[in-house]
Amino acid sequence: MPTDQTGGRTRFAIVGTGSRAAMFARAIATEHAATAELVALADVNQVRMDTHNRRLVALGAPAAATYPADGFRAMLHRERVDVVLVTSVDRTHDEYIVAALEAGRDVITEKPMTVDLPRCRRILEATGRTGRHVTVTFNYRYNAVHEKVRELLAAGTIGEVGSVHFEWLLDVRHGADYFRRWHREKANSGGLLVHKSTHHFDLVNWWLGARPETVYAQGRLFFYGEAGARHGYARDYDRAYASPAAEDDPFAIHLATDAGLRELYLEAESIDGYHRDRNVFAPGVTIEDDLSVLVRYDTGATMSYHLTAYAPWEGYRVMFNGSAGRLELEVVESDHAGPPGAGKGHYSLLVRPFWQPPYEVTVDGYSREGHGGADAKLTAVLCGPDRHAVDPLGRAATERDGAASLLTGLAANLSLESGLPVRAADLLDLA
Numbered sequence: 001m002p003t004d005q006t007g008g009r010t011r012f013a014i015v016g017t018g019s020r021a022a023m024f025a026r027a028i029a030t031e032h033a034a035t036a037e038l039v040a041l042a043d044v045n046q047v048r049m050d051t052h053n054r055r056l057v058a059l060g061a062p063a064a065a066t067y068p069a070d071g072f073r074a075m076l077h078r079e080r081v082d083v084v085l086v087t088s089v090d091r092t093h094d095e096y097i098v099a100a101l102e103a104g105r106d107v108i109t110e111k112p113m114t115v116d117l118p119r120c121r122r123i124l125e126a127t128g129r130t131g132r133h134v135t136v137t138f139n140y141r142y143n144a145v146h147e148k149v150r151e152l153l154a155a156g157t158i159g160e161v162g163s164v165h166f167e168w169l170l171d172v173r174h175g176a177d178y179f180r181r182w183h184r185e186k187a188n189s190g191g192l193l194v195h196k197s198t199h200h201f202d203l204v205n206w207w208l209g210a211r212p213e214t215v216y217a218q219g220r221l222f223f224y225g226e227a228g229a230r231h232g233y234a235r236d237y238d239r240a241y242a243s244p245a246a247e248d249d250p251f252a253i254h255l256a257t258d259a260g261l262r263e264l265y266l267e268a269e270s271i272d273g274y275h276r277d278r279n280v281f282a283p284g285v286t287i288e289d290d291l292s293v294l295v296r297y298d299t300g301a302t303m304s305y306h307l308t309a310y311a312p313w314e315g316y317r318v319m320f321n322g323s324a325g326r327l328e329l330e331v332v333e334s335d336h337a338g339p340p341g342a343g344k345g346h347y348s349l350l351v352r353p354f355w356q357p358p359y360e361v362t363v364d365g366y367s368r369e370g371h372g373g374a375d376a377k378l379t380a381v382l383c384g385p386d387r388h389a390v391d392p393l394g395r396a397a398t399e400r401d402g403a404a405s406l407l408t409g410l411a412a413n414l415s416l417e418s419g420l421p422v423r424a425a426d427l428l429d430l431a
Contacts, residue, residue, distance in 0.1 A: 009033075012383065013040040013064075013081040015072060015096045016088025017048040019264060020110055024085050025052055027379035029061035036383045040079040042067045042096075043088075047268035054263075072096060076103045083108060089182055090189050094119040101132040108135045108382055112198040113402030115190035117410055117427055120403050127399050135382065136402035138202045141395040142374035142381070144365040145347050149318075149329060150207055150393055152361065157351055159324030161208055164303040168200055168316045171337040175289070175309035176251050179224040179280035184287060186413075191287040193217070193409040197307055200316075201295075202397065202405035207320075210297035211404050211430060215411035216421040217293045223310035225285030234281040241266065241277055253277050293412045312337060315345075325353040404430055 012028055014021050021041075028038045038056065041049045041064045053063040067075040069088075075081065076099075084100040086093050086109040094114045100107045113136050114120050127134055140146055153161065170178075178196070182188045189195040205211060221227055228234040233251065240246035241255055255266040255277050265276035289309040296302050314334045320327040328350040334343030347366060352358040365373055381389075381396060397405075407430070411422040425431075 009035055009037045010383070011039045011080055011082045012036055012085055013042065013075060013079060013083075014038065014052075014085045014087060015042040015069070016086060016092070016110075017041050017043040017045070017052050017264075018087065019260070021052065021085070021087040022055070023375055024087065024379065024383065025056060026059065027376075028383050029056050029059045031376075032379065032384035033061065035385055037062075038064050040065045040067060040075050040081060042069055042072045042075055044069045045268050045271045045274075047271050048264055051263045051268075073099055073103065076100060076105060081105055086110060090115045090195060091119075091187060094122050097123050097134060098126045101126045101130045101134070104130070104132065106133050106135075108137060109402070110137050111202075111402070112190060112194050112406055112409070113399065114406070115188070115194055120406055120410075120428065123399055124403060134399035134402065136202075136397040136399070136405075137378060137382070138199060138206075138395075138397045138401070138405070139374040139378045140199050140203055141206055141393075141397065142377040144363050144373055145329065145331065145349060146203060146207075146374075147393055147395075148349060148361060148363045149327065152327060152351070153207055153320065156324070158320060158322030158327050158353070161299070161301050161320050161322050163301060163321045164204060164208075165319040165321075166200060166204065166303060166305045166316070167318075168197070168305075168307050169311035169314055170196070170307070170309045171311050171314040171334060172251070173337040173339075174314055175311065176224070176280045177253070178287070178309065179285055179289070180253060180278045181276060182274070184225075184278065184285045186286045189287065190409065191413060192289070192307060192309060193219075193291055193293070193412045194406065197291075197293075197305070197409055197412075198405045200305065200307075201408040202401060204295075204297075204303055205401070205404050205408075206394070206397075208297060208299055208301055210299045210301060212295050212408045212411065212424045213298050214296040214421050214423055215293065215408055215415055217291065217412035217415040219288040219291035219412075219416055221285060221288050222290040224280045224289050226281070226283055228281030235279065237279050238282055239275045239277050239279060241275075246279070251280050288416070291412075293408070295408055313343070325351060327351055400430060403428060 028036045049066040235245045237243040237245040240252040246252040255261045291307045293305040315332040318329045331347045336343045349361040407424045414422045
């Protein structure tokens with residue numbers, strides 16, 4: 001990653017200043033202030049940028065220059081930006097990624113890299129044409145438990161992997177949040193198979209050293225949206241703020257009572273009209289909440305995957321069947337839906353060899369905070385002194401890794417439409 005023209009700290013800019021930008025802004029301003037500085041912010045909403053600047057100043061860092069989104073290109077040159085962090089709405093990622101690459105800057109983008117095939121091809125073409133690089137922030141690669149799974153599989157602990165079963169559960173607090181925000185429209189997010197599952201598909205690609213070949217999917221909107229009426233949960237309001245019908249709705253989020261959300265969203269509504277607190281059962285949801293996917297990989301392994309966005313608890317189970325045994329991972333992030341941080345969490349990593357008793361594997365460094373401790377390690381690699389270190393686990397994800405994870409989700413979306421299996425190579429050849 002480059003440093004600025006004077007050989008000093010790396011000069012970062014962030015485009016898209018919603019809540020996800022806060023993790024990167026704080027890391028640059030605090031833990032990594034010796035090697036990085038946040039020099040500029042770009043967004044369609046000045047109020048949100050001003051909120052981030054107040055937080056930076058409160059941390060003892062200088063405020064960043066602010067630019068409207070259409071001033072993004074000018075910002076890159078005027079502020080002598082070295083690296084751009086893209087944390088905007090998913091459907092806009094390609095606009096800023098390509099503009100930064102063409103201006104000679106490297107890019108770090110939130111997952112998913114983009115939301116459809118034309119945008120994905122545009123990004124890959126730009127990296128080839130400019131010689132610049134895109135890093136996709138797959139923070140789950142930096143989770144200590146996931147690192148241990150990678151090590152065990154690479155060491156041949158269960159032999160060659162023949163199949164994977166992967167179940168991911170979003171509880172009715174976290175899962176519901178995708179149906180309150182811009183994510184509820186597939187044109188913005190690509191649906192949960194792109195926005196959320198891209199994390200999971202990337203993990204399997206990384207764990208197996210594989211790429212998807214054939215994908216088949218089934219799914220529907222079962223619980224949220226207008227489907228909620230038949231389950232007895234729907235209430236008659238469009239958004240929670242100032243709505244009596246939402247006051248005791250367990251599915252509602254109340255922006256006015258959360259200082260962070262109030263500053264970033266409620267107080268910023270007059271600029272762009274964005275409502276962060278939509279009724280999860282209101283009309284207009286175009287994404288699915290219950291999804292099944294079958295994948296065959298170029299290694300010959302297969303995966304059965306299921307995502308449920310309305311579960312009573314949050315976590316996941318991944319089972320690997322191999323030629324010398326079985327590896328079983330269970331992570332309970334919260335044993336019931338409640339306020340953030342509520343509920344007990346734990347993990348279990350079990351190896352079941354042939355002809356021998358099973359044994360548990362303990363993992364050092366696992367935390368319930370920041371995606372299992374992954375966020376801190378990710379920002380250290382992207383923004384801090386670890387960015388030049390050799391990584392034997394290969395955790396840093398490139399634009400090709402971003403495209404490979406998208407391939408599973410995009411192929412699954414096409415399969416949902418057609419009812420037929422989809423060959424990934426017919427969509428994008430990464431060979």
